[in-house]
Amino acid sequence: MNSIVSLVRTRYSLESIRSSISESVNLINFNLDSSIKSVVIKPNLCYYWDAATGQTTDPQLVSGIIDFIREKCGKHVDIKVAEADASAMRTKYAFTVLGYKKLAREKNVELFNLSNDHLEEKIVMVGKHELKFQVPQLLLNCDLFINVPKLKVMRETKITCAMKNIFGCIGFPRKVIYHKYLDEAIVGINRLLRPHFTIVDGLIALGRFPVKLGLIMAGVDPFSVDWVASQILGYTPSKVRFLKIAMKDGIKNPEGIATRGASVAEFKKNLQKPKFTSSTYWQNAQSRLLKMYCKVVGDVVPPLLDEA
Amino acid sequence: MISVGVIGLGRMGMLHLMNCLKLDGVKVISVADSSKKALKKAKSVGVKNVYADYHDLLKNSSDIDTVVMSLPNFLHLEAIQLALEAGLDVFTEKPMANNVEECRKIVKLVEKSGRKFMVGHCMRFVDAVEKMKKALDKGSIGSLEVTTIEEITNGPFSYGRIPAPVSDWWFDPKKSGGGALIDIGYHMIDLFRFFAGDARVDFSRLDYKFNLPVEDGAIVMLSSSGSSAKGIINVGWYQKSTFPKYNFRVILHGNAGFLSSDDLVPRNLYFHALKEGSKNFLRRIVGKKIRPLSYTYYYESFYKELEHFFDCVSKDFDPLVSATDGLKTIEIIQEAYEKFRRECVN
Numbered sequence: 346m347n348s349i350v351s352l353v354r355t356r357y358s359l360e361s362i363r364s365s366i367s368e369s370v371n372l373i374n375f376n377l378d379s380s381i382k383s384v385v386i387k388p389n390l391c392y393y394w395d396a397a398t399g400q401t402t403d404p405q406l407v408s409g410i411i412d413f414i415r416e417k418c419g420k421h422v423d424i425k426v427a428e429a430d431a432s433a434m435r436t437k438y439a440f441t442v443l444g445y446k447k448l449a450r451e452k453n454v455e456l457f458n459l460s461n462d463h464l465e466e467k468i469v470m471v472g473k474h475e476l477k478f479q480v481p482q483l484l485l486n487c488d489l490f491i492n493v494p495k496l497k498v499m500r501e502t503k504i505t506c507a508m509k510n511i512f513g514c515i516g517f518p519r520k521v522i523y524h525k526y527l528d529e530a531i532v533g534i535n536r537l538l539r540p541h542f543t544i545v546d547g548l549i550a551l552g553r554f555p556v557k558l559g560l561i562m563a564g565v566d567p568f569s570v571d572w573v574a575s576q577i578l579g580y581t582p583s584k585v586r587f588l589k590i591a592m593k594d595g596i597k598n599p600e601g602i603a604t605r606g607a608s609v610a611e612f613k614k615n616l617q618k619p620k621f622t623s624s625t626y627w628q629n630a631q632s633r634l635l636k637m638y639c640k641v642v643g644d645v646v647p648p649l650l651d652e653a
Numbered sequence: 654m655i656s657v658g659v660i661g662l663g664r665m666g667m668l669h670l671m672n673c674l675k676l677d678g679v680k681v682i683s684v685a686d687s688s689k690k691a692l693k694k695a696k697s698v699g700v701k702n703v704y705a706d707y708h709d710l711l712k713n714s715s716d717i718d719t720v721v722m723s724l725p726n727f728l729h730l731e732a733i734q735l736a737l738e739a740g741l742d743v744f745t746e747k748p749m750a751n752n753v754e755e756c757r758k759i760v761k762l763v764e765k766s767g768r769k770f771m772v773g774h775c776m777r778f779v780d781a782v783e784k785m786k787k788a789l790d791k792g793s794i795g796s797l798e799v800t801t802i803e804e805i806t807n808g809p810f811s812y813g814r815i816p817a818p819v820s821d822w823w824f825d826p827k828k829s830g831g832g833a834l835i836d837i838g839y840h841m842i843d844l845f846r847f848f849a850g851d852a853r854v855d856f857s858r859l860d861y862k863f864n865l866p867v868e869d870g871a872i873v874m875l876s877s878s879g880s881s882a883k884g885i886i887n888v889g890w891y892q893k894s895t896f897p898k899y900n901f902r903v904i905l906h907g908n909a910g911f912l913s914s915d916d917l918v919p920r921n922l923y924f925h926a927l928k929e930g931s932k933n934f935l936r937r938i939v940g941k942k943i944r945p946l947s948y949t950y951y952y953e954s955f956y957k958e959l960e961h962f963f964d965c966v967s968k969d970f971d972p973l974v975s976a977t978d979g980l981k982t983i984e985i986i987q988e989a990y991e992k993f994r995r996e997c998v999n
Contacts, residue, residue, distance in 0.1 A: 393863070394810075433816030441865060642933045643943065645674075
């Protein structure tokens with residue numbers, strides 16, 4: 346497995362983004378040619394918050410990737426930008442709200458809802474967990490599957506980048522059911538779905554706050570990409586649980602991961618790590634206190650009504 | 654004892670149901686909602702009759718006096734009409750209806766029925782707003798010149814503790830009546846009317862950052878019809894806001910001083926919640942009625958508006974917010990929509 350991860354600094358202009366995409370893919374020695382006829386690009390559109398919030402993939406980056414593919418594979422290659430519905434997100438609105446509908450019109454590409462695809466049920470064992478996934482066939486049958494995650498932190502998993510974006514491909518919308526064993530689910534789905542390569546949107550990354558980081562990362566192996574991403578986000582990769590599980594799984598090995606281009610330290614210094622330990626603790630404590638308060642006093646507090 | 658039916662048990666409806674259960678002299682007899690889970694919850698808190706369709710609740714309304722409605726905007730007119738025709742007093746969530754025509758019909762229906770009717774203009778019942786109104790009426794800041802009122806939130810995109818998709822009707826202008834302006838702007842415009850009286854629209858700009866058929870932001874400037882007071886309304890659905898942060902403020906600029914709602918809310922909401930919660934705990938121990946946690950969870954105003962409405966029903970007063978208030982607010986909103994279309998779209 347190619348474990349090279351490239352880091353390229355870019356400016357926020359389509360021209361600069363285009364050349365940085367090309368540079369980052371060249372650095373990982375990935376070759377594209379005219380034999381490729383169908384391409385699926387999977388951005389991270391987890392909710393309706395746009396790229397400036399650090400939550401979703403920037404359509405400008407996807408636009409640059411489309412240009413890059415057409416340059417390498419020819420103008421007539423079939424390109425689909427795909428996302429699956431999530432527990433609270435519907436792709437039909439996310440594509441509109443986040444500027445992807447406009448992008449599709451301008452670039453003449455198709456927007457595809459993976460939840461409406463033919464879904465094949467597959468079962469994998471991760472540790473003691475038997476996990477069932479609905480896998481969209483489009484991602485298995487296309488010539489080129491490009492994973493385009495956002496570089497960001499997440500309370501539940503510490504980081505969310507290449508491997509977590511593959512979790513977003515699960516066709517079943519109510520993915521919140523996996524949240525009890527989210528780390529295992531991330532590893533499980535990554536066994537079934539393997540993108541040909543990953544280009545990370547670090548133009549605006551999310552640490553404690555959104556930060557204009559101006560980074561484009563690329564790599565063939567999502568595990569290697571996440572290993573480097575967690576360093577940039579200020580975490581020790583071996584302490585990120587889903588990476589640890591992937592290592593235990595035996596299929597992933599951090600040895601041999603090499604970076605090309607800019608250095609990790611150059612980007613790391615600009616990101617402030619959120620204090621999730623205390624915020625998770627605080628949020629859970631608050632929720633427990635509220636529940637206890639409601640039970641003792643007989644009151645009802647609106648945030649808890651959602652759980653009714 | 655007022656017997657109540659609660660129609661619609663979404664986020665707002667469930668809150669109204671829970672507040673009804675806390676109010677003295679009020680008994681919830683029936684509820685209606687299409688969600689089985691919501692009906693199960695209502696059963697678990699002691700509601701006798703549950704209906705999957707609100708028409709059935711209204712057909713079997715002989716044992717109730719009043720309905721509290723929290724339905725999608727496009728159902729307001731029909732539901733209000735049926736409830737008034739069934740001889741019930743009605744409290745409805747805002748907006749009163751989607752457009753001026755529907756609102757006028759409601760005003761006529763209310764007049765004809767002689768029933769108590771109130772629209773949920775809950776922001777008038779926010780403690781800070783009440784204090785500001787009292788100070789203004791006492792003349793503390795002289796004559797009101799400019800009022801700035803703003804609220805920027807996630808709108809329908811607010812992310813609940815249990816994630817659920819946003820209902821489609823929000824983005825269909827025929828069903829919702831519009832976007833951020835009719836949703837949040839409705840309250841802000843009502844507040845301007847509360848402070849400065851009737852108004853006309855001087856300026857209106859709508860924003861469509863989300864490329865949806867309804868606006869996600871609006872800035873509207875108003876002039877009071879009865880004084881020199883001007884109003885700046887700034888509302889949006891575009892901000893990723895995190896509980897308990899709440900991006901809402903009112904500033905009243907008078908010629909003798911100013912008042913800001915930011916100065917009237919607790920600095921530390923968590924500490925405030927603890928303090929209020931402890932008071933309720935003590936009230937419970939000594940057998941007194943508990944009060945909603947003021948400010949902290951933004952539901953005190955919802956409690957107070959219902960308390961006021963049921964007071965009016967039992968004591969035969971006119972509610973502070975009438976059907977005409979609902980109509981006038983929608984008239985201003987419609988004027989703002991039309992002004993924007995005239996000046997910016999064509």
